[in-house]
Amino acid sequence: MRLPRLRFTIRSAMTLVACAGISVWLLVTAERVRREPNAATVCHLGRYRDNGEPFAYGHGSSPQVFWSRFWRRVLGRPWPGSFVCPCKSEFERTFAKGRKVDYLATSNDMNEMHDLMGPLMIEFQSSKKRRKTGRIN
Ligand SMILES: [Zn+2]
Numbered sequence: 001m002r003l004p005r006l007r008f009t010i011r012s013a014m015t016l017v018a019c020a021g022i023s024v025w026l027l028v029t030a031e032r033v034r035r036e037p038n039a040a041t042v043c044h045l046g047r048y049r050d051n052g053e054p055f056a057y058g059h060g061s062s063p064q065v066f067w068s069r070f071w072r073r074v075l076g077r078p079w080p081g082s083f084v085c086p087c088k089s090e091f092e093r094t095f096a097k098g099r100k101v102d103y104l105a106t107s108n109d110m111n112e113m114h115d116l117m118g119p120l121m122i123e124f125q126s127s128k129k130r131r132k133t134g135r136i137n
Helices: 010-035 063-075 087-094 110-133
Strands: 041-048 054-060 101-107
Touching (some): 010 063, 041 087, 041 110, 054 110, 101 110
Antiparallel strands (some): 041 054, 041 101
8 A cells, every 4th residue: 555645845834833833832921821920810000080089999800801811912002002901891890889980090909009009099098188178179
């Protein structure tokens, strides 16, 4: 029995090596994104639209977050950049009880969100006090 002869050209070898390289690169990138420290959580700094009260909110990572991070890493874009988390509408419906919110920052580190929230909370408290007392400053 004679085996079929495979034609193996330089062009097909180059194509094969390029495809293998791209595949390995994508797999390594996916694994690096998965293993990043704090990759299991997503944290947001937000503000209620009605009174401006700031809040920090965190949740577990989801497939949308992973793929967004993956493609940003592949394309060399910063994380979170212009990423809009799909949790916003759920947050407004459940935790905020229908109040509208704006996300100001997103990170994987809740400590970073709390550090950013400090000055916002001081400003919110002083404006709340001003509204109560009627003083200008
Ligand atoms: Zn989210």
